[in-house]
Amino acid sequence: MSTSPAKFQGIAILDHKDWKNPKKVEYEPKKFLDHDIDIKIECCGVCGSDIHTASGHWGDITKPLVVGHEIIGTVVRLGDKCTSGLKLGDRVGVGAQAFSCLECGRCKSDNEPYCTKSVWTYSTNYEDGYNSKGGYADYIRLHEHFAIPIPENIPSHLAAPLMCGGITAFSPLLRNGCGRGKKVGIMGIGGIGHMALIFAKAMGAEVYAISRTSAKKDDSIKMGADHFIATKEEPDWATKYFDTFDLIVVCSNSLTDINFDVVPRTMKVGGKIVSICAPEQNEVINLKPFGLLGVSISNSALGGINEIKQMLDLVSKKDLKIWVETVPISEKGVKEVFERMDMGDVRYRFTLTDYDKEFFT
Template sequence: MPYPEEFEGIAVTQDKPWHQPSHVSYPAKARHPRDIDIEIEACGVCGSDLHTVAGHWRELPPALVVGHEIVGRVVHVGSDADSGFKVGDRVGVSAQVLSCLECERCAEGNEPYCDGFVSAYNRAYPDGYVSQGGYASHVRVHEHFVVPIPESLPSELAAPLLCGGLTVYAPLIRNGCGPGVRVGVVGLGGLGHMAVLIAKALGAYVVAFSRGSSKRKDALELGADEYVATAEEPAWDDKYVSKLDIVLVCASSLQGVNLDQYVRTLRIGGKIISVCIPDKSEKLEMSAFALRGVTVGNSQLGSPQELRDLLELAAAKGFRPWVETLPVGVEGVSQALTRMDKGDVRYRFTLTEFDKEFGTGK
């Protein structure tokens, strides 16, 4: 592999179904003087990866390497980089790899909302290069979007925090989650289980909502104070009228989620925040008559500073995502995506053994 001109990765290609990936080589993006090159050692498998390769959101290029919960070691630091990273540091990269860094939104710590947003994969840089993700040997990223990984966080457990964890942390912290705040978490999957962990670490009282009762034991073990099986208790909302301050919608699909019922659970001034991005055919629907003194909104990822804060919180409080590891490679990636499609994971996958697949780590 002629690094730094080419990287290797496990890609979904147009000539095969999404669950049959291939080992490929591809050109690295042009090096910017503030870029940092990272040799990858772990990468989380996010629901966004599945939605992307299955074509739920947008068209795929001829070959695409997904993955945006990247942990690895710095192997090169750009000549103009000034963030203090050095070769050998263990660092992380989330789902955003570039913004303009000049607009008002960037200056205010709202980089994910910048018009110059470039995602970790399947998004064009200003020069036209289509970004490639973390199921790969290396990644090259502007230093602003690289964060240090606290020493106490194992790489395979830190990885899911980099996107999934950040996606729920940002709306919680931005909407006042803390001691005395009552938070409802809708959907106990890859995002929802981390929302419970994080809300509890922030001091909130947490009510977990799931369709059935099969996840009750898990929810309580994660730290939820109460659990509601909404499909088994049709009038469950009668018990929770005006009880919650924040409802965070983390479900992978909006089918069967009656938002009007969740509005009833909110105190006046309460907020429903959705981080659910399902198939593009699904709609966020609710009755206009239900909106009485509450706010409905959404949240997109989180800033690099919020990611640093989240990792420090995890290190300080000791919470960890529930993770199953799989070796990266054609078989491992196929298994991870296929099992995720079936809901066969409690609650996140992290790909490991990158050195064996790509001959790195030397």
């Protein structure tokens, strides 16, 4: 039985040129299919992808544009053929993916984000042409596979940023051998970088926080970093740390300022540099091929559903606490987080809260 409305409400971008002034709108949800669920949203994290998409950095998106893909909420409707074991009333999380074919080799090997038929939680067209809508809204409708139960001891406002930012940090650590006996650098101590630092330490690695200046040194040490490197304040840092790292995860917003002819010198033979950066469309990187001798450089997307479950298990068992600031959702609240994110004024993630007051009173 459905307890969700015929139309949903959200705080939407109506014009990329005026993206910092979103408006509350009503819109039609996607068609409800047999394996779909509806989730009443409790809170939603604010991701850098929201800013790129809202501002038009990633192209002109269908309006109204409702962003948000770090969603925590309650299951209120289940399709007739749902088999995931979810029940009405379950608290679940949704990340940046709402659909994949679930039949290809990539999906069957727990690589759903790499499926060629992926539909992202917002701004992507389904096969019927419906443009997906995200979590700055009262409800979301999506395939059951992409809703994940949240452990009881993780507060919702801390769970939300894990669903995209967290798994984007965790996946390259997990896939590239982060653990005891490894020296791991986290480059860029921002929203995702600070989570990568916390995860790498919890996974047993010796962790080096790498930032341009020493402004975030104290915070990084509090988060668990064993060492801190300020690259602009230590011009010879690559020489000092020659042959040090097994893995560096690049968590910067942009790759333009990273010298890929320098960073590889700090890697051990067989070391890996993995970027999670999703910059503006026109950005490129430059490097000399000799810098790749013995070193691999790659880019990582989201993690698959099983990886998200592993991350949540780690956070739950280790009682990890990421650094989050909450802001009540509203036109004013979304404008505030957009403006502050654009200025880099956040330590270290935002979660939009108080959905009941905005949408359900």
